[in-house]
Amino acid sequence: MKNDENVKAMKDSREKWEESTLDKALSRFPERKEEFKSGSGLEVERLYTPLDIDGLNYNEDLGFPGQFPYTRGVQPTMYRGRLWTMRMYAGFATAEESNKRYKYLVEQGSTGLSVAFDLPTQIGYDSDHSLSQGEVGKVGVAIDSLKDMELLFDGIPLDKVSTSMTINAPAAVLLAMYIAVAEKQGVSEEKLRGTIQNDILKEYIARGTYIFPTEPSMRLITNIFEYCSKNVPKWNTISISGYHIREAGSTAAQEVGFTIADGIAYVDAAIKAGLDVDSFAPRLSFFFNAHNDLLEEVAKYRAARRLWARIMKERYNAKNPKSMMLKFHTQTGGSTLTAQQPENNIVRVAIQTLAAVLGGTQSLHTNSKDEALALPSEKSVRTALRTQQIVAHESGVTDTIDPLAGSYFVEAKTDEIEKKAMEYIEKIDEIGGAPKAIDMGYIQKEIMDAAYRYQKSIESGEQIVVGMNKFQSEEEPVKDLLKVDPKVGEMQVEKINQLKVERNNDEVESKLKALRNACESDENVMPYIIDAVKEYATLGEICGVMREVFGEYEQAVML
Template identity: 80%
Template sequence: MFKDEKLDKIGQSFEKFQAGVNKTLEKRPERKDIFESGSGEVVNRLYTPLDIKGFDYEEDLGMPGSYPFTRGVQNTMYRGKLWTMRMYAGFATAEESNKRYKYLIEQGSMGLSVAFDLPTQIGYDSDHALSEGEVGKVGVAIDSLADMEKLFDGIPLDKVSTSMTINAPASVLLAMYIAVAEKQGVSADKLRGTIQNDILKEYIARGTYIFPTEPSMRLITNIFEYCSKEVPLWNTISISGYHIREAGSTAAQEVGFTIADGIAYVNAAIEAGLDVDTFAPRLSFFFNAHNDILEEVAKYRAARRLWARIMKDRFGAKNEKSMKLKFHTQTGGSTLTAQQPENNIVRVAIQTLAAVLGGTQSLHTNSKDEALALPTEDSVRVALRTQQIVAYESGAADTIDPFAGSYFMEAKTKDIEEKAMEYIKKIDEIGGAPRAIDAGYIQQEIMDAAYNYQKDIETGKRIIVGMNKFQIEEEAPKGLLRVDPSVGEKQKGQIADLKSKRDNAKVEETLEALRKACSTDENLMPYILDAVRAYGTLGEICGVMREVFGEYQQSVQL
């Protein structure tokens, strides 16, 4: 970017600047001996062209919408179309969640994002013994197609895009969504949305897995293949760094481990006989947004560039769409405090700016009360309004990648990319993400980072406003959303009623066909769809696969 002669002059100027700073420090020390980013990386006092030696505009930056996509995946970005304001919601019964979705649409939400309760996430019906006390608590309870019909009642599925945060039983919930659309008269090729469908990060950071690694990867590649032909507008996976960051990772770890998972999925699909350019354009990613706004913007830019290079150089993708890292962002749940929850509105606003300045494709903003309970309608509205104010009042959406060319931003983007690539190389040496997970490598790296972060909070090295500094006396919170404990009994009654009215012989026939198919190399999606259409329950369908595949058991060797 600069010739050596010019860099020498800049170096001389920097030495003079540093000499002046040293004199200043003798009289007036800085606030801290060392300044660090949100991830604990040292932040220099000043950044100059000396920090980005070798920077090549075309190779490292380029234009928006062009390889290596550092500046964004569309050439007009938000000047053409704003990001999708996709609010994550779901609680209690399908009927109650349906009301919340309609409220969000009325308030200007552009897409739906479904939160499922814990039993649904691990493939159990509401009447299972392990579901007791958990039905409808952290999301909506979905036991069968009948519940899914209620969830989307009055919501035309050809008019909205829907994201579903579901992993181990993703194939079943996707089948239910397709079946609901059929009942609305909407063909599968018109459906737009995303299923998370990322089982590797469940083994790493979240824990809502069901099946062992191999059959889990089979289900994922079955979905890739099926949707490439039948549901071409659907994003078949959302490779998730969000939960990796929530578990305590650094920004570079979030990028490195997430992209390592992405590499594993691409490898699995290729090994299953799929051409990379037939499925890669429908891969998507999911990242966190934390409070260190500059580090977060650099993180998104680094992730885009790294993925583009990997898809082109490692996998030989020819279609530029295969190289584009499209991502959803959610503001950082782990950054919210139960103390002085109004402060969370400010945190979420900062994180919203980070996501927008970093070029996200869709965004969920957390509500101020989520450190305490599921959000109320009022707090959800404020969270949505935060996005709308940034979109329409801040000016942040009016120009593309405004930090490009900043010495700090380009140096930080390169730094995160290089650190993430070091993690990817280490995982490659171990044998890929699944083996690195089984060996406990990724989990240990995250645990170490989480420990250091928490230690910094407890020693006061890291300030969390309202929690370890600037505390006040507070009354117990009021007006929190509470899920009625009778939801579980209501769901049990609905399951019993469903089983008394459906064609049980047809259900058994479809489940037996699925059981046999599980022991072959056939794509399981058509069999799962047949069972869903017959009103087989989530627990029954996952139960068949449990019988054949078994269940995953953590065997971490740290």
């Protein structure tokens, strides 16, 4: 498609096909509906041809795997060299119970751990706080102190596993605990591998487990960047998360645009704090959703990689190729799972797994079939893990790199999503950056509007959800769901009381005072948090000090 004659010939051929073949077929067999749209509302044309990617320049827009702009993947051999990390997200009740689940997952072939924390831990409260009642251990594991973290990783050598922790506002505290546990195991900081989510902007946008206002939150994040760049070099210091943005109802293009806008804000904050872009950018990672529209999702991941590479090179003048690589974890879409006919969720997760792999993910968590009803049982977790293993070892899609490259549809959609995402980024730049766009409610409103449109399409039947709004059937109540013992809260309170009797409380007070002084100054707070953690100061005590110094965030009111 490089010269006018070829373009004209293709247009003429298409017109002849439409007149001689298509029109006759449509007169006999009309199409199923007037308008076809992707899962996130983008128009899908009847047919894609070279005309739809006429402007594509292979070297500039695709390139080769492991080379700028990384559209085709960040590694030269991708899965031919090494499969993605199969990182199953788990955590519930007490540290002891979660430890058993982690060991089970490793036995079943999981190649990475991913920690889910309960709600009180996520918002920096101990289990004995009044606001924690009824929530301890419910949606994740309760971690109140280093003692709990020691139990959580008992018998799990931290120099042999990669661990991801889904924690944001108190991320510095949980990372400090992890470092302290490793030290007790005799594992030095420079050997630790893993990721903390540490993405507070998306909490303001879509998830809600924030504590501190924007400015001190950004300071904590850049303190982690700085500390890890010097002391924990293999650790991914942030997982910039589109996952929750998509779960809140965004489109695929919004997921990419808003996530990368957040990434830009973190890079800006780190540079403002005096860090060189190539000192921290190689350890930035991303976290995306995998939805049901397989081809749109593949295009989304490819567009995100290319967009981030160009931004890092052109906007920030990054020199290190690793600074331009968008490395990402994927989780299958929790919001796509249905309580009705939960066995259908196995199929949905399989499709989403395939999308993530075809899109070049670096690690993947697959949801379990019963997660629309409860925390997953061991049996359903095993099925979710087996889904990844079947795709990896039986489907054949891992044998070649970026197998859908060159598809007229996929390349056209990659371009379209990149363009629409960039339009959002430019709009946020005009506002003054992601933090300001969040404070004024712009991003939240865009997501809410998209979620409303999608929900209307389900309620009208335009968007079919099998087993929910079509193909329903009578069902027996689901059995063998996992239930968290309500006594977990009482057990955690007893642990805290015992801890405060056994520890050196004078040393705890001393370390907390030193932390307060650091918070009130411009010092990096990470060393002070680590010191406090090692003396068994609790999560609530440490976050309490920071609450007093930094204050608490108040969400914008959207009219």
